[in-house]
Amino acid sequence: MSFVAAQILNGIATGMLYALMGLGLSLITGILNIPNFAHGALFAIGAYFLVSSALIIGNFWVALLVAPIGVAILGLVIEYAGIRRLYAAGHDYQLLFTFGLALILSESIILIWGPVGSSYLPPEILRGGADLGFTMYPKYRLFVMVAAGLLVFATWLFLEKTRYGAIMRAGIENKEMVSLLGIDIKMLFTVAFALGAYLAGIAGALTAPIRGLNPGMGPDMLGIAFVVVALGGLGNLLGAIAAGLIIGVAQALVAAYWTEASTVVIYAVMAVILLVRPQGLFGIR
Amino acid sequence: MSKLSRRDVLKAGAAAATLGFPAIIRAQSKEIVILGLWDQTGAFADVGPINDRGMKMALEERNMQILGRPIKYITRDGATQAGTSTRRTEEAVDGDGAKFVIGPWSSGVALAVSEVAKRKKVLHLFSGGTEDISGARCHRYSFQWAASPYTAAKTVVDSFMKANPKAKRWHLLVADYAFGWSVEKYIKEVGKAHGLEFVGADRHPLGEREFSNYVQKAAANKPDAVAMINFGGDAVAGAREIFNFGLTPKVPLIMTWSSGVEELVQLSPEIRQNCWVGSNFYYTADTPGAKAFVKSYQAKFGNPPGYAPSASYSMTRLLLAGFDKAKSAEVQDVIKALEGIEVNDIVGRMRMDAATHQNIRPYFFMRCKQKAAMKHETDFADIIATGDAPLPKEYGACKDIGGF
Amino acid sequence: MKKPIILILAAVLLLPFLVRPAIASEIWLFAIFGLGANLLLGYTGLLSFGQATFFGSAAYIAGWMMKVHGINAFLALAAGVGVGAASAAVVGYLCVQRSGLYFIMLTFALNQLFYFTAYQWTSITGGEDGMPGVPRPVLLGIDFKDPLVYYAFVSLLFLISLYLMRRIVESPLGKILQAIRENEVRAEAVGYDVPRFKLLAFVIGGAFSGLAGVLYAMLFGIVPLESIGFVFSGNVIFATLIGGSGSLYGPVIGSFVFIWLSESMSTVWARWPLLLGVAFVLVVMFLRGGVVEAWTRFWSWRSSKQRT
Numbered sequence: 001m002s003f004v005a006a007q008i009l010n011g012i013a014t015g016m017l018y019a020l021m022g023l024g025l026s027l028i029t030g031i032l033n034i035p036n037f038a039h040g041a042l043f044a045i046g047a048y049f050l051v052s053s054a055l056i057i058g059n060f061w062v063a064l065l066v067a068p069i070g071v072a073i074l075g076l077v078i079e080y081a082g083i084r085r086l087y088a089a090g091h092d093y094q095l096l097f098t099f100g101l102a103l104i105l106s107e108s109i110i111l112i113w114g115p116v117g118s119s120y121l122p123p124e125i126l127r128g129g130a131d132l133g134f135t136m137y138p139k140y141r142l143f144v145m146v147a148a149g150l151l152v153f154a155t156w157l158f159l160e161k162t163r164y165g166a167i168m169r170a171g172i173e174n175k176e177m178v179s180l181l182g183i184d185i186k187m188l189f190t191v192a193f194a195l196g197a198y199l200a201g202i203a204g205a206l207t208a209p210i211r212g213l214n215p216g217m218g219p220d221m222l223g224i225a226f227v228v229v230a231l232g233g234l235g236n237l238l239g240a241i242a243a244g245l246i247i248g249v250a251q252a253l254v255a256a257y258w259t260e261a262s263t264v265v266i267y268a269v270m271a272v273i274l275l276v277r278p279q280g281l282f283g284i285r
Numbered sequence: 286m287s288k289l290s291r292r293d294v295l296k297a298g299a300a301a302a303t304l305g306f307p308a309i310i311r312a313q314s315k316e317i318v319i320l321g322l323w324d325q326t327g328a329f330a331d332v333g334p335i336n337d338r339g340m341k342m343a344l345e346e347r348n349m350q351i352l353g354r355p356i357k358y359i360t361r362d363g364a365t366q367a368g369t370s371t372r373r374t375e376e377a378v379d380g381d382g383a384k385f386v387i388g389p390w391s392s393g394v395a396l397a398v399s400e401v402a403k404r405k406k407v408l409h410l411f412s413g414g415t416e417d418i419s420g421a422r423c424h425r426y427s428f429q430w431a432a433s434p435y436t437a438a439k440t441v442v443d444s445f446m447k448a449n450p451k452a453k454r455w456h457l458l459v460a461d462y463a464f465g466w467s468v469e470k471y472i473k474e475v476g477k478a479h480g481l482e483f484v485g486a487d488r489h490p491l492g493e494r495e496f497s498n499y500v501q502k503a504a505a506n507k508p509d510a511v512a513m514i515n516f517g518g519d520a521v522a523g524a525r526e527i528f529n530f531g532l533t534p535k536v537p538l539i540m541t542w543s544s545g546v547e548e549l550v551q552l553s554p555e556i557r558q559n560c561w562v563g564s565n566f567y568y569t570a571d572t573p574g575a576k577a578f579v580k581s582y583q584a585k586f587g588n589p590p591g592y593a594p595s596a597s598y599s600m601t602r603l604l605l606a607g608f609d610k611a612k613s614a615e616v617q618d619v620i621k622a623l624e625g626i627e628v629n630d631i632v633g634r635m636r637m638d639a640a641t642h643q644n645i646r647p648y649f650f651m652r653c654k655q656k657a658a659m660k661h662e663t664d665f666a667d668i669i670a671t672g673d674a675p676l677p678k679e680y681g682a683c684k685d686i687g688g689f
Numbered sequence: 690m691k692k693p694i695i696l697i698l699a700a701v702l703l704l705p706f707l708v709r710p711a712i713a714s715e716i717w718l719f720a721i722f723g724l725g726a727n728l729l730l731g732y733t734g735l736l737s738f739g740q741a742t743f744f745g746s747a748a749y750i751a752g753w754m755m756k757v758h759g760i761n762a763f764l765a766l767a768a769g770v771g772v773g774a775a776s777a778a779v780v781g782y783l784c785v786q787r788s789g790l791y792f793i794m795l796t797f798a799l800n801q802l803f804y805f806t807a808y809q810w811t812s813i814t815g816g817e818d819g820m821p822g823v824p825r826p827v828l829l830g831i832d833f834k835d836p837l838v839y840y841a842f843v844s845l846l847f848l849i850s851l852y853l854m855r856r857i858v859e860s861p862l863g864k865i866l867q868a869i870r871e872n873e874v875r876a877e878a879v880g881y882d883v884p885r886f887k888l889l890a891f892v893i894g895g896a897f898s899g900l901a902g903v904l905y906a907m908l909f910g911i912v913p914l915e916s917i918g919f920v921f922s923g924n925v926i927f928a929t930l931i932g933g934s935g936s937l938y939g940p941v942i943g944s945f946v947f948i949w950l951s952e953s954m955s956t957v958w959a960r961w962p963l964l965l966g967v968a969f970v971l972v973v974m975f976l977r978g979g980v981v982e983a984w985t986r987f988w989s990w991r992s993s994k995q996r997t
Binding site: 029033034035082085086089091092093095096097099100101102103104107108110111223226227229230234263264267268270271274275278 | 734736783786787789790791793794795797798799801802805806808809923926927930960962963965966967969970973974977
Binding site for chain 2: 711712715811816818821822910911914915916952955956959
């Protein structure tokens with residue numbers, strides 16, 4: 001029994017990261033109405049930024065603060081210089097823009113940091129395992145679980161309790177209404193994209209000590225993020241959080257009992273949900 | 286970092302032109318064209334450039350000449366994909382007149398390229414994790430430089446047990462493809478003699494990055510040792526996770542078929558503690574060939590060579606030895622010369638088995654060093670043993686190497 | 690529009706003298722793939738991110754039939770077209786029920802599903818290693834092993850495909866698809882069964898993709914895993930858009946540009962996909978009609994200069 005409990009704990013930890021990714025992507029998808037194909041690349045850049053800034057600044061915690069902001073700024077630039085310019089051309093071209101951008105970003109990573117992967121150890125106090133009774137669990141992963149959870153909660157608070165958050169949620173529901181109310185819709189898009197990028201960036205930054213750096217880490221994560229968003233319902237933020245956790249736990253349990261099937265199952269689930277219940281598990285039609 | 290220099294622009298023009306001219310006009314009959322199929326993009330993008338180094342070094346030792354004829358060395362990016370690699374190999378053979386192919390790095394892709402070699406009747410040398418090139422898919426034109434997985438398994442198990450005689454309970458983490466399964470089979474076979482108990486064996490898909498679930502399973506079995514049978518990024522990700530979960534350094538981790546330097550450099554000294562590594566080559570090998578090679582590589586590039594450049598260097602030298610013995614540059618003559626050839630090389634004594642085209646040669650087993658014991662940045666491990674037991678005949682799947 | 694046809698015929702005749710027949714064959718078969726993709730992308734306005742599903746499925750199944758059952762070339766082509774159309778019918782049926790974002794993500798998810806199934810089903814597909822040993826069967830006594838003979842075969846099929854596609858887009862069906870692209874709601878209001886026509890576009894596009902797939906398998910003698918993967922789906926989108934999705938000939942030009950670039954640039958700069966990405970982004974942002982638009986703009990600028 002403790003084995004299953006340990007697997008579930010692990011699933012929740014990875015699920016929290018998936019939730020962060022899904023939340024950011026769902027926000028962008030909901031407000032800008034495009035699946036952001038560059039979301040995985042932003043995740044990867046978050047990881048690379050973390051390691052580089054940690055090496056320059058010399059402090060992991062400061063780097064953890066700084067790196068995602070860098071990704072958010074990148075997101076701002078992308079939205080302002082690229083996606084916004086394509087507003088008149090339509091959603092398809094905005095989507096295609098992110099698609100081409102994904103390629104540019106992943107090649108740029110190799111250009112700047114080289115093709116070889118590397119490891120990055122978590123800070124001293126978070127190294128090693130904690131004895132939880134039923135299992136030994138890495139301290140850093142516990143930290144990630146808590147940190148991601150807090151971030152998700154903070155994002156939720158922002159969206160639920162602040163005025164601008166309410167505007168964003170309204171923007172997902174009904175854009176025309178929002179702009180009729182005199183709110184700058186263009187600014188809304190930019191903020192949404194930057195916030196989504198920030199969430200991808202911090203997910204990447206948190207992941208770096210677990211998975212290390214690797215130029216291919218972007219595309220790997222993009223697929224999962226899409227599944228999370230589909231499962232949770234496009235634009236459904238609570239849904240994305242729940243979906244991330246469900247997929248994390250499901251992956252952990254499937255890996256425990258039927259390793260070969262893991263990836264096929266994930267995409268089969270995504271397809272089925274999009275077909276049978278496109279509003280996701282938690283959405284209302 | 287890569288920059289586009291004027292030379293690169295000229296190369297682009299030349300490439301565009303070569304794309305344009307049929308072989309008839311361009312190929313000079315005196316030249317011997319050798320293709321190095323080294324990946325610059327894709328999963329093995331980091332290995333291609335260093336493969337190229339090793340091969341170039343071997344060719345430059347002979348001043349780019351053999352049998353009094355100039356050698357033309359060309360490289361192509363196989364993109365670590367079967368389609369791209371076979372296509373570019375065919376083009377090199379048809380358009381550039383390449384008759385000798387070394388590479389690629391990925392074993393799956395190598396099988397596809399081996400088919401091209403058979404079809405186009407060109408000599409193909411390869412180093413990597415597949416039994417089939419000298420086994421079920423053997424044919425006259427391909428040769429396997431890497432040690433047989435049986436040799437690897439026996440060397441690893443025997444040497445590890447010698448150093449850790451009490452570690453009887455093993456958990457295996459195996460990459461889910463044919464090579465992984467072969468090594469797993471041999472480890473279990475050899476393990477019988479040591480009375481090993483395999484408390485668990487999990488297969489993970491190639492390219493897996495989320496190892497936490499497998500590691501937790503491994504930990505739950507409370508093994509005396511964890512043995513990984515995987516390669517490259519998978520091995521690095523696995524080793525890292527095994528450390529994160531606190532299995533190492535308490536429980537030893539065996540990396541059965543490692544590239545050595547290329548993987549170890551991606552880990553940190555802390556992660557490498559209590560790691561035991563089996564590899565086809567490690568740069569502290571105590572042979573005259575290795576010492577000379579390592580010295581000149583280090584002088585040229587500032588750090589010791591990993592497995593990739595060493596393998597390409599050794600394969601190229603083997604090919605050149607074939608030319609010497611055959612006294613001819615005809616593909617079939619060189620093949621016949623390589624069959625049964627014995628050379629002293631960077632790994633030690635190598636003999637190419639004529640019946641299976643499998644290289645009989647030592648496999649290395651290392652123990653990783655503690656951080657304090659590392660004398661320099663790349664001083665990852667010490668070689669503690671070598672083994673060269675060949676694959677027993679009853680396991681051999683190559684029944685008939687065939688004709689030309 | 691006589692001029693483009695003449696240029697294309699000239700290209701077909703001259704190409705094997707300028708590049709190796711194998712590359713030339715690949716350019717034309719990729720152009721067939723692009724024509725199929727563009728029926729959806731350019732003419733119907735459906736951003737399908739899973740075209741490799743049909744290409745790859747046809748390659749695997751037809752390839753397997755040639756390898757294991759030794760069918761002849763004609764049957765192989767029929768199998769390729771058939772599998773392409775059938776897989777597109779299945780995928781299309783599922784996808785046309787959704788629109789916009791959901792449609793796009795569904796094509797992506799189904800492509801991934803097919804990909805990972807091919808990846809796991811190693812006994813048939815060989816998984817990561819691909820399915821080698823695909824022969825080039827004989828047709829009417831002609832042996833296709835010679836690269837030039839095979840090139841003639843492929844380019845002939847390309848010309849036929851181009852002709853067929855032109856007939857399709859100029860037919861009432863083509864007009865309806867374009868009407869759907871322009872304004873789906875209105876097309877529905879006017880009385881067209883929009884989902885059915887979208888499905889038809891899928892199936893026809895899938896048939897073309899399937900033909901390209903089986904030709905690919907025969908060209909390289911191997912069906913690699915990437916032929917059913919998302920990267921391949923992305924490649925045809927890159928190529929088609931850069932060539933110009935608004936024109937019949939766009940995919941043809943795009944195929945040229947893409948394949949020629951990837952062959953010549955890969956020996957010069959390993960990071961050349963960066964240039965591809967940049968070119969794509971520039972096209973998306975500033976030159977949505979692709980090379981075709983640049984070309985027509987250039988000529989009209991030229992002729993306006995001459996007039997003054």
